[in-house]
Amino acid sequence: MDFLRPASWEEALAAKAEHPTAVPIAGGTDVMVEINFDHRRPEYLLDLNRIAELSQWEVGEEKVVLGASVPYTQIIENLKTELPGLARASHTVASPQIRNRGGVGGNLGCASPAGDSHPALLASGAHVEVESQARGVRLIPIDEFYKGVKRNALEADELIRSVHIPKATGPQEFSKVGTRNAMVIAVCAFGLALHPEKRIVRTGIGSAAPTPVRAKAAEEFLNAALEEGGFWESRKIITPSIAKEFATLASGACNPIDDVRGTANYRRHAVGVMARRNLMWTWESYRGEGRKLEGAA
């Protein structure tokens, strides 16, 4: 195995162009596990740790450009106002040691359905910035990024540079079910973001289908119901029947398997419960913001 150590982003792109089979490695929290278990023996490892810009982020007017290697710990500590859903999700990643090393770029590169950041990225409507030496930069909408079990939309000569994530304009939540209270791989997960400025709700489901997915039918139902009932303006309590239908449709968006971590039936059931709770929490906090606005006025 050859270990490539580019000193700059340009060198990294050149290396990837020259060796399309090279596996990029940053925190190593996923790649090293694969190697240690002998699940893969890449010809080349492409070490991205010398490229400082990958560990930086920029908070803009409307979005955060998050470098691919920004460790989860930094997201939790510095971006919980701008990216509350992703910060919540980051907190559920493994152990403090892993959170100090791992970042969203690795989650996207690996594209495991169990990656903790996917539901939050789906719910917020992120774009993945990738680049190749030959064709330059492209922004892939997160909805088009996940292509199959551990497969993503990257070409062989492309590297993930950053993720463009819209700053939260409303409450966001994330829940993950595991059979232990910390340091656990997801049995299934759910993320939800309210986008009051667009008057829509977006969702993300983890570990309950071959790829991370949105609960599209649930979103469409909910968006229509909220619109129809004037909920966005009135900020009134969401009726139990709406929440229930939303949960049922979220369960329906799952296409899970039975495995050693949980049954398919349980995953469907748990996604429904999390969908309902995430909706109630975010909506309650949206209502709270409304009350604060009224109080100020």
Added chain:
Amino acid sequence: MAGTTTGAPTNVTQKYNKGGIGESTLRPDGTLKVTGEFAYSSDMWHEDMLWGQTLRSTVAHAEIVSIDTTEALKMDGVYAVLTADDLPAAKNYGMEFQDTPVLAYGKVRHHGEPIALVAADHPETARRAAAKIVVEYRELPLITDEASALAEDAILVHENRDDHHSPFVPHPNIVHHQPIVRGNVEEAAKKADVIVTGEYTFGMQDQAFLGPESGLAVPAEDGGIDLYVATQWLHSDLKQIAPCLGLPEEKVRMTMSGVGGAFGGREDISMQIQASVLALRTGKPVKMVYNRTESFFGHVHRHPAKLYYEHGATKDGKLTHLKCKIVLDGGAYASSTASVVGNASSLSVGPYVVDNVDILAIGLYTNNPPCGAMRGFGAVQACFAYEAQMDKLAAKLGMDPVEFRQLNAMSEGTIMPTGQPVESPAPVAELLRRVKARPMPPERQWESSEGADVRALPGGLSNTTHGEGVVRGVGYAVGIKNVGFSEGFDDYSTAKIIMEVINGEPVVTVHTAMAEVGQGGVTIHAQIARTELGVQQVTIHPADTQVGSAGSTSAGRQTYMTGGAIKNSCELVRQQVLEIGRRKFGSYHPAWATEELLFEGGKVVTNSGEVLASLVDVLEDEVVSVEEEWRHQPTEAFDRVTGQGRGHVQYAFAAHRAVVEVDTELGLVKVIELACAQDVGKALNPLSVVGQIQGGTTQGLGVAVMEEIIVDPKTAKVRNASFTDYLLPTILDTPTIPVDYIEMADPKAPYGVRGIGEAPTLSSTPAVLAAIRAATGLELTKTPVRPEHITGT
């Protein structure tokens, strides 16, 4: 050294000595382990050493058609590739039965069985070479449970058994069976106003010690081998290793190296013989370290069990009878299955008075992973079942579950179902009273001024609930565990004590073969030596086979047994030192002629504290050394038909109260408090006592809600051999564990001690289960409880 090393110690009781028994002296290995500086068996290195690697079976049951090592041998850096054909002497070993092949020959009987060994100059080379060995299998039908094991046409896991249980078992796929019959169950059942039955399933728990199997074998010039390993019992290893190497025992010199946890999983051999045969073959030192995945295949597990129980009780709450059958899955090789069967059977009633019993425990041979010793050893599975039964009975009678247990609790003098009387305190009702009397943690304890603290809720930081669906449950359980080796086993320990003057100070060396596996023996041994010999400087000699056996560090026996041996040898040293003193100074003071002389603060003193001489002056340049074996009271085998017999040495009792919050919609559990009350006899080191009880409690919690090796019933293959999917409790899963220990001395035990490490592992699991049942109203007959069981998905 002149004088005899045998003889009865006097009845003199030493008084207080600084750093002696009863003090919470700190562990010498504590800081090193916390800071990562402790040298474990996997940290050893030898110049010019090779790395050993096993190749293990990928199927559970098959004939081995061929093994082709050609490609592996061709690799650069490979020094040896061995199969069963290359073994130098005996091909099988085993603790109780010699049924385990060093390397599989003829057939493989479980997934992950060792088939070949490689030695290479780099671990990666060894691993790759092993992967190049081609094994051709012809798969055989699988035996995976009682039905397939005992079917009329069942294939035999072991043909031609010749072990000592084989003439008595009803089927060759039964390792051992132990009935216990006492009283008249049929008659007693007629008097029962309520009868409660239950069928319970206990999952396969792993010891999951953090330090994987590892060690170093160094070939010696005399043709022997120096072996550095982490084990629970050096001398038992030695007895099994030497015949497989074709060497006399004195040519296999074993030294204990740093042990990273054991819990029963190091009682059997793992890499010891493998590294040794590679070292003998290559003439080079060979190091082996299993990785985490291999570790799951490298040691035995806790027996999964099916338990069928029927209890009766009168309407005023007195137990009338018990009928039960306990089926333990021993897996492919016997390990200590037969002893686990004896335990499960003889402790199946629990700490209760039941005069009429009809009990049967059996241990199966199957093609599942081999099972053997783990903390609690057969008593854990039984406790899970009988405590569920107690709750069901109390509910049916409309009684409080604690009061119902207290009404039936055993006490000193109770006759066990084996006919053996309980001859020391058994404060079962009192332990229950203590856990029940504790104040309850506040309701809705997760609420704070800043909203819900998710860390205090089921799901923890995964943020699955802010209180929705959460229901509290409270449950109780109590258990009984035997201490020491039972059923007529000649259980002894050996302690060599040396007393001499070094640099003007009296110094004591304690030399035993005791395995320090984390239980704190290194602290206790020095404390006993200080108490008995009145010195401050105590050196603990590394454990090795240059001194007699200490027996196993298991069954809660080491403080009792090696502690007892040290106390005994120290008393003999005291006598010899006093004889020297009398010889030198006897004429100076009449008190020298009395028996009641004590060693205190480095001096010989009278019972009233008058100093007769310093130990330095008495000893001068004489070295007093005593090596002596020490035994507990003898036990006897259980009768093969009636189960009657004085089989056990001592009993330990613990009770728990579990308080849990259950997210009833998601099926997630947060145990928020797990209070324990335990009789420890005498706390030689109170800090260690609390640590052992908290550790045992947590291990019991683990198997209640998450720990299980999952074996695919269709293939008998292990599906989760990693810490990603074999989950252990983290600190966020570990509740507050208030410990309330009482000290009711066992008059037969040294200082009155009671083995403490196992009892808390028994009652913790059923207490948690009872609490989850209370929260959910579900029957929950299987452990670990999974979210699917709670949510019905």
